[in-house]
Every structure is written in C-alpha cells, then in structure tokens.
Amino acid sequence: MRIDAININGFGTFSDRNFGPIESPLTVVYGPNEAGKSTLLGYLRQILFGFPTGRTTENRYRIESNVQHGGSLNVTMDDGRRLIIARHTGGAAVGTVALHDDQNNPIDTSELAGLLGGATRSVFESIFAFDLRELSSFNSANNEEIASLLYGAGMSAPRMIATLELVNKAKLDIFRPGGQNQQVAQLLRQLDETESGLRTVQNQSTQYRACRREHAETEARSGEIGQSIDEVQSNRRILSRRIEAWDTWIDLRNNRGRLEKIPVFGEFPEKAISRLEDFEKNLTRARASVAQVTANHQSATDASVEEIPYESILERSIDVRKIVEQRGVFVGSVRDLPERQGELDSDETRIKEDLSTLGPDWTQQRVEDFDVTIALRDQIEQSRVALEIAEQDIRDREPEIGRIESDLIDSEQRSSEFNLESTDDDVRPANRLQLLLAVAVAVIGLILAIVGAVMESTIFIGIGIGAGVPGVLFAGYLMRTRGSQGTGISHAERGRIQENKRIVERLRGQLSRAEQAKNDSEKKQAEEYQTWHDWLKRIGLPDSLSPAGASDFLSQIDTTNGRVTVAIERRDRVLAIQKNIDEYRDLVTDVGELVEIKIDNDSVSVQAASNEISGLFDSATTAERKRGEINQSVPELATELAAVTRDLEQLENELAQLLCEGGTEDPEEFRRLANQHLQRQELENSEQILLDGLRHIMGPDYDLAKLDSELSDNSKDEMNAELVSLDSELEEMEQDRRDLNIRVGELNANISTLVDDEQASKLRAGKASLVAVLQDQAVDWSRYSLAMALLDMTRQKYEKERQPAILGRASGYFSEFTGGRYERVFSPLDESEFHVVEAGPTPQNKPTTKLSRGTLEQLYLAMRFAAVEEFGEKREHLPVVVDEVLVNFDLERAKKAAGAFGKIAESNQVLVFTCHPWIRDLFEDAVPGAGFIDLDASP
Amino acid sequence: MANYRFIHASDLHLDSQFGVLSAEFPELAEILRRSTFDTYDRIVELCIEEKVDALLIAGDVFDSADNSLAAQLNFVSGLERLSQHGIKSFVCHGNHDPLDGWRAGLDWPEGAYQFGPEPHAIPFDETDPNSPVVTGVSYPTQEVRTNLVTQFPPPASNRPSIGLVHANVGADTGHENYAPCTIDDLTTSGYDYWALGHVHTRRELRGRNDGAPVVVYPGNSQGRHRNEKGPRGVYIVEMDEHGGVTALDFRPTDGLRWQELECAIDQLNTDQELINALDEKVRIAIDEADGRHLVYRMIMTGSGSLHNSLVRPDYTDDLQRQLNSTFAGLRPFALCEKIVDSSSTQFDRDQLASGTDFVADLLTLIDQIKSDPEQRAQLKNRAELENLFGHNRARRYLKDSDPDDSSIVELIDEAERFLLFNLIEVEDE
Structure with missing residues (x-):
C-alpha cells in the first residue's frame, strides 16, 4: 500500500488540508517545529486504525467541535487497486470508517484489516509509523504480537521460559543435590529414622532362638535342682522322723527292761480281778435278795387274814352307785320345783281371764275342742267380701240419683220461673235444695243406723237415728209444702213450659228407676247379712259379730287354746320332779340305815347322808381289793424265794471255779497273782503301742531293727545338728531353683513379647510406603529432569539454527549502519533482551543494555527494517512513516541509514518527517528522486 | 489306580x-x-x-x-x-x-x-x-x-x-x-x-x-x-x-489384588462425566476381583479436553481422593494408589512437528532421541539422573526403579505431554 494523497480536516492545525499527489517512493516532509509533523503522523495512524478511545493518552488532535473531525487517504494497494479510506467522528469511539474504490463504489469496511495485511495498531505503530521516542522504546520481546512476528506463529519465548521455570521448580522441589528441604531429602530422613527403628528390632529371630534355648536349659537345670531337693527333703524327712521317734524309742527301751523282771504266765483267767470283784459283788447282792424275799413272804401271809369295816355295804353296790349318780339330779330337782310350780300357777290365772273374755259359756274344754281351721277363716273372708260388694253397690247408686235429682230440680225451677212470671207454677230452687239436703241426711242417717246395727256399734246407730229421723221429717214437710202450691202458665210461654214439663216427667221417671235399683241393692245387702248371721250361729259363734269381729274372736280362741296346752305340760312336769325327790330320799334312807346313818326329812340331810354313804362304800371297796391282791401274792413270793436261794448257790460255785482256774482257793492269793499278770499284760501292750508309735512316725515299711541300731549309734543332739545342716542345704537349693524359675518367667515373657511384637512388621510396612513414595518421586523427578534436558537441547539448537529470518535481516542492516562494527543480533530464548555480536576474531556477545543510545537506536531501526521487509513479504507493503529518527545518529551512520531508507523505499513507501535541514539534505543526497513536501508552504 | x-x-x-x-x-x-x-x-x-x-x-x-x-x-x-x-x-x-x-x-x-x-x-x-x-x-x-x-x-x-x-x-x-x-x-x-x-x-x-x-x-x-x-x-x-x-x-489365593485400570477420556467432557466413568471402571474391577481387596493404578488414556485438567497434579490428586473416599472405605476395599495421566491433547502431533517453530524443533528432537539409543544415553546424562539414582543415601531404595532404556522412552513421552501442554496455547481456551 502506498499513500497517493492525504485529505485532512479538523485535525490539529490542519483544516481541510490536502497533500498530494505523493508520487516519490521516499518523500521528506519538512517543517519547522509545530508545523504539524507529529499531527500528520498521528493522523495517518488514526485514519487507518481508528481514533484513540477514552482509555489511551494518545493525542486526539481535535480542534473545533463544529468542524467534522477526520479525513481521507487515497491509496494504491500492492495489487494495484486504488481506494479511498475515509474516517470521521461519529458512531463508535474509533470513528466511522468508509471505503470506496476509485469509482466511488463503497466497499465493505470489514476488508480494511485485510488491506492492512492483518497488522494491528500496535504492530503498525511499532514497526511502520514511529517517532524518535518510540524508536528507542522498541522492545519486541515484551510484546507478544511483535514477538510472534519475530519468532513465528505458535511460539512465544515467554511461554517457553515460563515452562522452563515451571519444570525447573517442579524438579527442584523434589530433589536437589545437597539440598536439605526437598521432598526426597525429607523422605530420606524419614527412611533413616525407620531404618534406625528397624535395627533395634532386627535381631528378633536370633533373640527368640536364644531365649528358647536358654529357656530349655534353665528349665532343665531347674528340674535337676528339683530332683536334688527331693532327695535332700527325703533324707531330711527320715532324719526328722528319727528325732521325733527318739522319745518313744527311749520309752520302749525302758518298757522292755521292766518286762524282763516279771515272770511269764501260762494260762490265767481273763479279766481275773474284775471277775473276782464281780463275783463278790453279786454274792453280796444275792444274799440280800434272799433276806428281803423271806421278809416279804411273811408280811403277806399276815395281811391276808385282816377284817373290813361295814363290809355289808359292798352287797348294796348297785344302790350305792345309783345314790352317787342321781345325787346331782336330786339337788337340781329340789332347786327347780318352786319355780316350776309358780309358772304353772301363772298360766292357770291367764287361762281363766281368757275364758271370761270369750264369754260365760266358754270353758277350757270348749276352747280345746274348738277347731280353728283355715276353711273357717276362708268362709269369714268370703262373707266379708260379699257384704262389702253389696254395700258398694248401694254407694254406687247414690251419685246417679243425686245427678237426676239435680237435673230435676233445675227443670222444675225453670217451670216455677215460668209460673212466677205468670202463674208461677214451679218449685223454687231454694225449696228444692232443702228437700234434696233433707233426703240426703235421712238416707245417710239410715245407712249409719244399719251399719251400727250390723257392727253392734251404738255410736253408729245413734248418729244414724239422730240424722235420719229429722231428715225424714223435714223432707216430708217440704213435700207437703210443695204439693200445696198452685200452678198457672202464661200463654206466651206455654210451648216452652210444656217442653220443660216433658223433661221433668222424664227425669222423674229416671229418678224413680234409680231409686228402685237402689232399693234392690239394699235388699240384697240385707240378704247377705242374714246369711252371715245364720253361719255364725251354725258354728257356735256369737251372731252379732261382723266378719272382722269374727276373725278377732277366732284369734282369741287360738291364743287361749295355746295357753291351755302349755299349762297341761307344766303340770305334768311339776308332778314328775316331786316324784324323783321322794324316790331318792327313800333310797338314801334305806341304805343309810345299813351303815348306821340317821337322816332328817330335809334335802340337806339327804344330801349329806348320800356323801357319807359313798365315802364308806369306797373305803370298803379299796380294803376288799387290797386283801385280794395280798392273797394272790403269797404263793408268788414263795416261788421267788426259792429262785433267789438257787441263784446264790450258783454264784458260790462259779467263784470257786474261778479261783481254781487261778491256781488257788484263796481269793487274796488269786488277787495278787492276777495283779502280776495284769502288769505284764500292760507292759506288753505298752511295748506294742510304742512300736506302733514308731511305725507311725517312721512309716509302716521302715525297718525298726535298723532304727534301733541307728538310734543306738546317735544322740538326739547329733541328729538335730544334722537336721539344721540339711535345712540350710535345702534353703540354698530352693533359692537356686527360685532364681531359675524367675528366669524362666522372664524368658517366657520375652518370648511372648517377641511372638506378639508387630513393631518390626509395622516399621517395614512404613519403610515400604516411604520407599514407594520415594520411587514415585524419583520417577517424577526423572520426568522433569528429562523435560528440562529436552527443553535445553531444543533451545540450544533453536538459538543456533532457528533464529528467525527477521533477525538475520536486522543483523545485515545493523552491520551496515555500524559500518561492520557489529555482525549479528539474536534473541536468546530465556531472556527478554536481544544480544548483539561484536565483530572480531573472537565475536563477543553483548546485551543491548550495554549499547550506547545511538547504537541502540540503530539496532532498533535495523530490526524495524527487517520487520518491514518480513511483513511485506508475507502480507502487504505498508508505508513507513518516521519522525526524526536519525537525530542521535552520527553523520556517517545517518548517511548509511538514509541509504537504507532508500532501499526500503524500493518496496515500501517512505515518509520521513524532519525539522532539520541537514537531514532533508542528507536524504536528498542519499536517495535520488526523493520527494519533498514543505509543510510551511501554502496548500 | x-x-x-x-x-x-x-x-x-x-x-x-x-x-x-x-x-x-x-x-x-x-x-x-x-x-x-x-x-x-x-x-x-x-x-x-x-x-x-x-x-x-x-x-x-x-x-x-x-x-x-x-x-x-x-x-x-x-x-x-x-x-x-x-x-x-x-x-x-x-x-x-x-x-x-x-x-x-x-x-x-x-x-x-x-x-x-x-x-x-x-x-x-x-x-x-x-x-x-x-x-x-x-x-x-x-x-x-x-x-x-x-x-x-x-x-x-x-x-x-x-x-x-x-x-x-x-x-x-x-x-x-x-x-x-x-x-x-x-x-x-x-x-x-x-x-x-x-x-x-x-x-x-x-x-x-x-x-x-x-x-x-x-x-x-x-x-x-x-x-x-x-x-x-x-x-x-x-x-x-x-x-x-x-x-x-x-x-x-491372593486376598488383595493389584490391578492397572484404564480410562479413556475421548468421550468425556466434564469433570462429572470423568468421575462417573472412573466410578464405573472401579466398580467393574471390584466385581471382577471376586471379594478380594483391590489396589489399583488408574491410567488415563485417550485424548480430549479433560487432558488439560489431568496434567495438573493437584487435579489427579483430587480425583484420587475422590475415588478413595468412595471405595477405600468399603470391605473389600478398592484403593487407588495413583492416577497416572497418559492422555494427550487434541493436537495433531505430526502437524506440530512439521512446523518451523520451537515446538516443532522440540518434537523433532524427541523423535530423534527416541529412535537413537545413543542420543537417549546422552539425554539421560544431560538430565543428570545419576544425581538421584546414584545418590549415596537414596540409591539403595531406587536400585530397582533406576529407569532402564524402555522406561526412559516412557518418561520422554510423559515429558513431551507435559511440555506440549505448557508450551502450546490451547485454541479453545
């Protein structure tokens, strides 16, 4: 692309200013300070890439708000197309761009980026359009876009460096030779600790084997000592038994000495002395028995012939038993008799009273004969009911009669009212009421009189008569008065009076019928009464009794009859008691005479006699029994006497036999011999006991003869001393055995500990885990180390073989600018700075920071030229616009640079802004055909 | 008879x-x-x-x-x-x-x-x-x-x-x-x-x-x-x-059996899936041990996104603790003595090796060393393994684990995985 013409409006100092046509490949735009060079540079950037947005500090060059800000460029593309690129304020912050072809046909604005070869604003400003300040601040390595241009797509040095750092860090985190804090170093420390722990438990098997061996040996030794202990203990036991046997053995020796002094007996009766003494004791006893039995026999013979006082009473034993047995009954009868008699008297008095109540013709016999049956009582009840029904019937007729009479009175009163008004032929109501009252009183009086008559009550009769007679008299008076009154009916009322008369007639008929019915009932009642009175007469009761009275009367008969029965029983009992008393007294009197007892007629005397008789009878009975017993014992005693005499003789014979066995007839000699025999036996027994004692002490199998010789050879003291020595020997051996057993226990514990110990296993597990981690870490570290090595190798190769072409070009320009002083520029991959190589026999690398300002600007200009060429080859040849970039160059290098611009201008349009005439001249000299624009010249 | x-x-x-x-x-x-x-x-x-x-x-x-x-x-x-x-x-x-x-x-x-x-x-x-x-x-x-x-x-x-x-x-x-x-x-x-x-x-x-x-x-x-x-x-x-x-x-007659278990991470995307897969492996191994105690090493194999977690030692340590908290308390127990990561990223190693950058140089070097015993010996010397395995206190514990030639190759492979993980920026991060 090259710019053919520039239109600029409302931009800095420019207002609707046109430049062009610009035809030379290189055009120097000359103008003094403030002529608008920087404005023009900014204008070109902004038309192509947009007005600066709010965030940048870039100058917007706006001067007038009312003038449209912007302008247009006429350009020719590399392919020859001619276009107009216009941009004005409005729309987006970057302004509104418009594209047209040379026929003024609009072109889609999105093509603008393609027209610019894909360059961004920053690429354009860094490489194509820059001023002096921007020239020296050029730092491609910090701008990824530029870097991308320098090193090729897809690769950026910072990423490689970051990767390098990442890998290195990861690697060094794991392991660093000599390092102490890396993961491997830490693991190795832990492993050292584990190994150290393992070393302490490593000999477990050997220890176990040693423990087992020592255990077996110790147990064997313990067994041997145990055997020795058993032997010594056995000896000690025998020795201590000998010591224990010593006293017994001494006794035995003495016993044997005494035995030797007593003669040896052949046969001698066993238990001779006790038997002798028994015989003597038994003889004494037998002799005493004979004497006693003889005396008893004599006294029994004497007693069998003695007399008994009142012996005759024994023949009346039955009567005496009766007297004794009936004594209590007699005493009770004597006490009861008066009381029973009193009761009987009282009963008879009451009966008499009852009979007088029943009536004069009622005797005790009649009462006893009168049978009060249930049938009788039923009959009374039936009569009572029949009478009540008849009476009720009469009472039931009366209200009807009363009602009819009341109606009749009303009707008759109405008739009399008619008569009063005219002829007043009706009875007055007052008179009629009086009549009704008089009739009622008469009827009631009559009824009461009848009831009083039936119940034999004078009060009822009196009241009845007192009421009935005046009632009848008054009624008769009223009737007469009524009949005498005259009648007369008015003509006007005649119909009504006639009607009323018919009613009165009918009522009078009804009254007559009702009264007739009542009379029938009263007749029936009279009949019932007659029947009742007839029945009373028939059964023998007073005929004045009402049914209720008849019931009470029967009850009275029943009560009296009961009393009569009781009185008869009491009378029989009193007679019986009296008879008992008399019989008993007679018996006592009879028996009493036999034993000379006198009896008075009173019961006390009878009772005393009775007691005396029974006492005499008992005495006689006892004496008779005793005499019988004695009579029986006399022959028995005679037999017993014979027996004891025989026993005595037997004993005397046996004693003689015993003495004979002892070889003597003298009991005293027998006794002496027996004692001697006994002594010998005792000594022999003692010897046996002592021997048993020795056997008990020494054991049943011990040879006592041997013991005898052993004890004969030693004193007790000697043996005691030997025992002490054995004890001490035993104590030592026991101690040894205890020590060995303790050791066995320790060894058992050690063995158990070793068997159960899992520490070694756990430590080895821990170690295995640590080793696994270590091995994993080693693999990771290896991978990182290899990655590092690969990166490093690639970098070396890359830095040597793969510096971008752009740096090769830059090297050429830089060498040219510096007159061959520097031969190369390159970009180390792990640094952000470029390095230059100073020419010479041994080329020297130098970072750009060590270059002078002018040389550095020459390097950056060289790199821009290289980038411009590189960009143009791949994309579009964009115009190069520089503002005072050569001012720090010395003249020689400035000339060379101007020449280089001339070369660049062969492919890319170059616009050089300067205010220095010498630079203008420099370009005029160095670039033939260079164009020239003077900003001060009028448009 | x-x-x-x-x-x-x-x-x-x-x-x-x-x-x-x-x-x-x-x-x-x-x-x-x-x-x-x-x-x-x-x-x-x-x-x-x-x-x-x-x-x-x-x-x-x-x-x-x-x-x-x-x-x-x-x-x-x-x-x-x-x-x-x-x-x-x-x-x-x-x-x-x-x-x-x-x-x-x-x-x-x-x-x-x-x-x-x-x-x-x-x-x-x-x-x-x-x-x-x-x-x-x-x-x-x-x-x-x-x-x-x-x-x-x-x-x-x-x-x-x-x-x-x-x-x-x-x-x-x-x-x-x-x-x-x-x-x-x-x-x-x-x-x-x-x-x-x-x-x-x-x-x-x-x-x-x-x-x-x-x-x-x-x-x-x-x-x-x-x-x-x-x-x-x-x-x-x-x-x-x-x-x-x-x-x-x-x-x-063994009452306790040693086993090496493998778990591939290719199909596993989350920690939970990984834990579930490991649990399953251990349960199968417990069944197969027929009432015996089990001490096992878990080898992580295959390649996948979880590799980036597995290369971190603290991650595998956590996994090991997790497994042991589940199975080491049982009777018979199953104790994980280690988790070894042999898994790899989803890089295309050949592609990486064919480049011109540092990684390519590294992989080329590793390939050369793995195929040349002499170079392996040189590498071993350069890594100064003898410092540890010849250490006067450590050597007697490590004499059986001093890596032989085949172990060195395995270690180089592990080192390579570790280095690649650290040198290469993962795309989807």
Whole structure:
C-alpha cells in the first residue's frame, strides 16, 4: 500500500488540508517545529486504525467541535487497486470508517484489516509509523504480537521460559543435590529414622532362638535342682522322723527292761480281778435278795387274814352307785320345783281371764275342742267380701240419683220461673235444695243406723237415728209444702213450659228407676247379712259379730287354746320332779340305815347322808381289793424265794471255779497273782503301742531293727545338728531353683513379647510406603529432569539454527549502519533482551543494555527494517512513516541509514518527517528522486 | 489306580511389606500389612479343604533380610495345622530364605520336611510304595549361582517323581539369576513334575499336554506391588501312580489384588462425566476381583479436553481422593494408589512437528532421541539422573526403579505431554 494523497480536516492545525499527489517512493516532509509533523503522523495512524478511545493518552488532535473531525487517504494497494479510506467522528469511539474504490463504489469496511495485511495498531505503530521516542522504546520481546512476528506463529519465548521455570521448580522441589528441604531429602530422613527403628528390632529371630534355648536349659537345670531337693527333703524327712521317734524309742527301751523282771504266765483267767470283784459283788447282792424275799413272804401271809369295816355295804353296790349318780339330779330337782310350780300357777290365772273374755259359756274344754281351721277363716273372708260388694253397690247408686235429682230440680225451677212470671207454677230452687239436703241426711242417717246395727256399734246407730229421723221429717214437710202450691202458665210461654214439663216427667221417671235399683241393692245387702248371721250361729259363734269381729274372736280362741296346752305340760312336769325327790330320799334312807346313818326329812340331810354313804362304800371297796391282791401274792413270793436261794448257790460255785482256774482257793492269793499278770499284760501292750508309735512316725515299711541300731549309734543332739545342716542345704537349693524359675518367667515373657511384637512388621510396612513414595518421586523427578534436558537441547539448537529470518535481516542492516562494527543480533530464548555480536576474531556477545543510545537506536531501526521487509513479504507493503529518527545518529551512520531508507523505499513507501535541514539534505543526497513536501508552504 | 494330589506354591514372602501409600487409611494399612499371612492361611485352608496329600513350597517362604520372627512363627504354625490334618509338607529354600536365614530355630512338626543343601528324596508316604517321591534342595546361603538341577539324582524309575527347587530357568525371567538352569536340564532329568519357585509370574513352562515333565512356576501367592498385577495363587496338581499329571489347576489365593485400570477420556467432557466413568471402571474391577481387596493404578488414556485438567497434579490428586473416599472405605476395599495421566491433547502431533517453530524443533528432537539409543544415553546424562539414582543415601531404595532404556522412552513421552501442554496455547481456551 502506498499513500497517493492525504485529505485532512479538523485535525490539529490542519483544516481541510490536502497533500498530494505523493508520487516519490521516499518523500521528506519538512517543517519547522509545530508545523504539524507529529499531527500528520498521528493522523495517518488514526485514519487507518481508528481514533484513540477514552482509555489511551494518545493525542486526539481535535480542534473545533463544529468542524467534522477526520479525513481521507487515497491509496494504491500492492495489487494495484486504488481506494479511498475515509474516517470521521461519529458512531463508535474509533470513528466511522468508509471505503470506496476509485469509482466511488463503497466497499465493505470489514476488508480494511485485510488491506492492512492483518497488522494491528500496535504492530503498525511499532514497526511502520514511529517517532524518535518510540524508536528507542522498541522492545519486541515484551510484546507478544511483535514477538510472534519475530519468532513465528505458535511460539512465544515467554511461554517457553515460563515452562522452563515451571519444570525447573517442579524438579527442584523434589530433589536437589545437597539440598536439605526437598521432598526426597525429607523422605530420606524419614527412611533413616525407620531404618534406625528397624535395627533395634532386627535381631528378633536370633533373640527368640536364644531365649528358647536358654529357656530349655534353665528349665532343665531347674528340674535337676528339683530332683536334688527331693532327695535332700527325703533324707531330711527320715532324719526328722528319727528325732521325733527318739522319745518313744527311749520309752520302749525302758518298757522292755521292766518286762524282763516279771515272770511269764501260762494260762490265767481273763479279766481275773474284775471277775473276782464281780463275783463278790453279786454274792453280796444275792444274799440280800434272799433276806428281803423271806421278809416279804411273811408280811403277806399276815395281811391276808385282816377284817373290813361295814363290809355289808359292798352287797348294796348297785344302790350305792345309783345314790352317787342321781345325787346331782336330786339337788337340781329340789332347786327347780318352786319355780316350776309358780309358772304353772301363772298360766292357770291367764287361762281363766281368757275364758271370761270369750264369754260365760266358754270353758277350757270348749276352747280345746274348738277347731280353728283355715276353711273357717276362708268362709269369714268370703262373707266379708260379699257384704262389702253389696254395700258398694248401694254407694254406687247414690251419685246417679243425686245427678237426676239435680237435673230435676233445675227443670222444675225453670217451670216455677215460668209460673212466677205468670202463674208461677214451679218449685223454687231454694225449696228444692232443702228437700234434696233433707233426703240426703235421712238416707245417710239410715245407712249409719244399719251399719251400727250390723257392727253392734251404738255410736253408729245413734248418729244414724239422730240424722235420719229429722231428715225424714223435714223432707216430708217440704213435700207437703210443695204439693200445696198452685200452678198457672202464661200463654206466651206455654210451648216452652210444656217442653220443660216433658223433661221433668222424664227425669222423674229416671229418678224413680234409680231409686228402685237402689232399693234392690239394699235388699240384697240385707240378704247377705242374714246369711252371715245364720253361719255364725251354725258354728257356735256369737251372731252379732261382723266378719272382722269374727276373725278377732277366732284369734282369741287360738291364743287361749295355746295357753291351755302349755299349762297341761307344766303340770305334768311339776308332778314328775316331786316324784324323783321322794324316790331318792327313800333310797338314801334305806341304805343309810345299813351303815348306821340317821337322816332328817330335809334335802340337806339327804344330801349329806348320800356323801357319807359313798365315802364308806369306797373305803370298803379299796380294803376288799387290797386283801385280794395280798392273797394272790403269797404263793408268788414263795416261788421267788426259792429262785433267789438257787441263784446264790450258783454264784458260790462259779467263784470257786474261778479261783481254781487261778491256781488257788484263796481269793487274796488269786488277787495278787492276777495283779502280776495284769502288769505284764500292760507292759506288753505298752511295748506294742510304742512300736506302733514308731511305725507311725517312721512309716509302716521302715525297718525298726535298723532304727534301733541307728538310734543306738546317735544322740538326739547329733541328729538335730544334722537336721539344721540339711535345712540350710535345702534353703540354698530352693533359692537356686527360685532364681531359675524367675528366669524362666522372664524368658517366657520375652518370648511372648517377641511372638506378639508387630513393631518390626509395622516399621517395614512404613519403610515400604516411604520407599514407594520415594520411587514415585524419583520417577517424577526423572520426568522433569528429562523435560528440562529436552527443553535445553531444543533451545540450544533453536538459538543456533532457528533464529528467525527477521533477525538475520536486522543483523545485515545493523552491520551496515555500524559500518561492520557489529555482525549479528539474536534473541536468546530465556531472556527478554536481544544480544548483539561484536565483530572480531573472537565475536563477543553483548546485551543491548550495554549499547550506547545511538547504537541502540540503530539496532532498533535495523530490526524495524527487517520487520518491514518480513511483513511485506508475507502480507502487504505498508508505508513507513518516521519522525526524526536519525537525530542521535552520527553523520556517517545517518548517511548509511538514509541509504537504507532508500532501499526500503524500493518496496515500501517512505515518509520521513524532519525539522532539520541537514537531514532533508542528507536524504536528498542519499536517495535520488526523493520527494519533498514543505509543510510551511501554502496548500 | 491311586491318585495323589498336592498343592504347589512358592514365593510366599511372608511378612514382606507393600509400598502402598495408605497413611490416610490406617485400617487398610493393617490389612495390607497382614496380607501375606492371610494368603498363607488361605493356602493351608485350601490344603485341608481339598484334602491334598501334601503341600510343596518351592522357596522364598519369607525374606530373611527382614529377619521376621512373625513370618517364621506363622509359617511353622501353618505346618502344624497341616500336620494335624495328616497333610505332609515339603519345603525347599531359595535366595530369600536360605538355610542360614532361619534364625528363630523353630521345631518343625511331624510330617513337615525341610530340604537341606544337598538334593535329597523323601516319599509322600513311607508306607505306600507307589506314592510320589519329592526330591528337593535348599539354598545354604543366598548366593547360589550354580546349577542345582543338574545335581539332582535320577529319580526312582518305578515311582512318581517330583523335583522341588528354587531356580531361574532361562536367563530372561526378569529375576536374579540364582541357581540358573535350562529347560533342557529339566526335560532330560527324568522327573515327572518340576515344582519350581523364584519367578513371581505364573508360568507353565511345560503344560500337561506338553509331555513329561510338567514344569511350573506357580508365581507368588500374593501380589506385593503394582508390577505384580492380576490373580496370584497356587497349583493343585493331581498325579497318578505312574507320575502322569492328570490335573493341573491354578487356584488364586491372593486376598488383595493389584490391578492397572484404564480410562479413556475421548468421550468425556466434564469433570462429572470423568468421575462417573472412573466410578464405573472401579466398580467393574471390584466385581471382577471376586471379594478380594483391590489396589489399583488408574491410567488415563485417550485424548480430549479433560487432558488439560489431568496434567495438573493437584487435579489427579483430587480425583484420587475422590475415588478413595468412595471405595477405600468399603470391605473389600478398592484403593487407588495413583492416577497416572497418559492422555494427550487434541493436537495433531505430526502437524506440530512439521512446523518451523520451537515446538516443532522440540518434537523433532524427541523423535530423534527416541529412535537413537545413543542420543537417549546422552539425554539421560544431560538430565543428570545419576544425581538421584546414584545418590549415596537414596540409591539403595531406587536400585530397582533406576529407569532402564524402555522406561526412559516412557518418561520422554510423559515429558513431551507435559511440555506440549505448557508450551502450546490451547485454541479453545
């Protein structure tokens, strides 16, 4: 692309200013300070890439708000197309761009980026359009876009460096030779600790084997000592038994000495002395028995012939038993008799009273004969009911009669009212009421009189008569008065009076019928009464009794009859008691005479006699029994006497036999011999006991003869001393055995500990885990180390073989600018700075920071030229616009640079802004055909 | 015809400890710690359940370097149980438990035979003239570099014969070359069955159908680290009275299994999808472990947007914690010991490598190094790996993990993924 013409409006100092046509490949735009060079540079950037947005500090060059800000460029593309690129304020912050072809046909604005070869604003400003300040601040390595241009797509040095750092860090985190804090170093420390722990438990098997061996040996030794202990203990036991046997053995020796002094007996009766003494004791006893039995026999013979006082009473034993047995009954009868008699008297008095109540013709016999049956009582009840029904019937007729009479009175009163008004032929109501009252009183009086008559009550009769007679008299008076009154009916009322008369007639008929019915009932009642009175007469009761009275009367008969029965029983009992008393007294009197007892007629005397008789009878009975017993014992005693005499003789014979066995007839000699025999036996027994004692002490199998010789050879003291020595020997051996057993226990514990110990296993597990981690870490570290090595190798190769072409070009320009002083520029991959190589026999690398300002600007200009060429080859040849970039160059290098611009201008349009005439001249000299624009010249 | 049955086990390594980072789960640490014992108990139980005639153990009962008393006590205790059930046990010792390493001096029960330093023959049953005869030999010390198999006497011709030895058959087993011998030494020996130990990975060098002898490494009975993945156990062998192997069954005895699980991220777009996918993988693995505890390493593979999260160590740490909070508390548990990211971005590596920029140069360099052992060695030197692996305190722990050439290639791939992630700006970020 090259710019053919520039239109600029409302931009800095420019207002609707046109430049062009610009035809030379290189055009120097000359103008003094403030002529608008920087404005023009900014204008070109902004038309192509947009007005600066709010965030940048870039100058917007706006001067007038009312003038449209912007302008247009006429350009020719590399392919020859001619276009107009216009941009004005409005729309987006970057302004509104418009594209047209040379026929003024609009072109889609999105093509603008393609027209610019894909360059961004920053690429354009860094490489194509820059001023002096921007020239020296050029730092491609910090701008990824530029870097991308320098090193090729897809690769950026910072990423490689970051990767390098990442890998290195990861690697060094794991392991660093000599390092102490890396993961491997830490693991190795832990492993050292584990190994150290393992070393302490490593000999477990050997220890176990040693423990087992020592255990077996110790147990064997313990067994041997145990055997020795058993032997010594056995000896000690025998020795201590000998010591224990010593006293017994001494006794035995003495016993044997005494035995030797007593003669040896052949046969001698066993238990001779006790038997002798028994015989003597038994003889004494037998002799005493004979004497006693003889005396008893004599006294029994004497007693069998003695007399008994009142012996005759024994023949009346039955009567005496009766007297004794009936004594209590007699005493009770004597006490009861008066009381029973009193009761009987009282009963008879009451009966008499009852009979007088029943009536004069009622005797005790009649009462006893009168049978009060249930049938009788039923009959009374039936009569009572029949009478009540008849009476009720009469009472039931009366209200009807009363009602009819009341109606009749009303009707008759109405008739009399008619008569009063005219002829007043009706009875007055007052008179009629009086009549009704008089009739009622008469009827009631009559009824009461009848009831009083039936119940034999004078009060009822009196009241009845007192009421009935005046009632009848008054009624008769009223009737007469009524009949005498005259009648007369008015003509006007005649119909009504006639009607009323018919009613009165009918009522009078009804009254007559009702009264007739009542009379029938009263007749029936009279009949019932007659029947009742007839029945009373028939059964023998007073005929004045009402049914209720008849019931009470029967009850009275029943009560009296009961009393009569009781009185008869009491009378029989009193007679019986009296008879008992008399019989008993007679018996006592009879028996009493036999034993000379006198009896008075009173019961006390009878009772005393009775007691005396029974006492005499008992005495006689006892004496008779005793005499019988004695009579029986006399022959028995005679037999017993014979027996004891025989026993005595037997004993005397046996004693003689015993003495004979002892070889003597003298009991005293027998006794002496027996004692001697006994002594010998005792000594022999003692010897046996002592021997048993020795056997008990020494054991049943011990040879006592041997013991005898052993004890004969030693004193007790000697043996005691030997025992002490054995004890001490035993104590030592026991101690040894205890020590060995303790050791066995320790060894058992050690063995158990070793068997159960899992520490070694756990430590080895821990170690295995640590080793696994270590091995994993080693693999990771290896991978990182290899990655590092690969990166490093690639970098070396890359830095040597793969510096971008752009740096090769830059090297050429830089060498040219510096007159061959520097031969190369390159970009180390792990640094952000470029390095230059100073020419010479041994080329020297130098970072750009060590270059002078002018040389550095020459390097950056060289790199821009290289980038411009590189960009143009791949994309579009964009115009190069520089503002005072050569001012720090010395003249020689400035000339060379101007020449280089001339070369660049062969492919890319170059616009050089300067205010220095010498630079203008420099370009005029160095670039033939260079164009020239003077900003001060009028448009 | 009488048949004889025995269990062939080896490399119990009793009481040897695992390198699992289980500090967060102390209860698991206890299970892990006891797992070799538990496995041995299971073998004894299996012998009793199956009513076998004998248990044959081909060396490395425990690690004598550990000098574990518990290992020796537990082992003899198991032999006593077998003895009580009338089951014989025949034990030879290898480089980890040589005869001079049995320091506890325990008495072996009746019917339990420990082979000495010279080959010696012992029949299953003294009273049965047809019962198999076991000929075995133990390492007197750890370092036995001579061929023990050729020292075995010829077997009795009329009886079934079993050779019991801890040996390295062929030189390429990946194990120390102790008691080396060749497969020819074994096939020409005249024995019917070679019960071998030493190689931890189960191998039937000659199977039942390969003709006599049958030559078997049962492998260790319990995997002990992530390189001992998958089922581990013993063989139940049935032999007729002529020495013909009539049955050869592998029986897993591991109570805790090591696994490597893979999860591809290609179809996963969100963290939640990733977590769900991982959960699913672990659940399947738990089901397949058939009631065993599981210690697994999760390898993230494939390429996708989640790669950018996975390359961050704190992200994979969080994922690991998340998985363990879900599964490590279960019984049986499933413990994630590590999440390894082998996933990649969606870059076109070829395209990147064909450029002219730094990344292209890096990828070109990596390709050159990977294809040139000499350059790999140079890279290894330049990375100064020796600083750590030769470190005077660290080297004894790292001697087995000093990366060999193939590990270096893997590490270079991991380094490349890491570098690309950091060097390239991701487009859709």
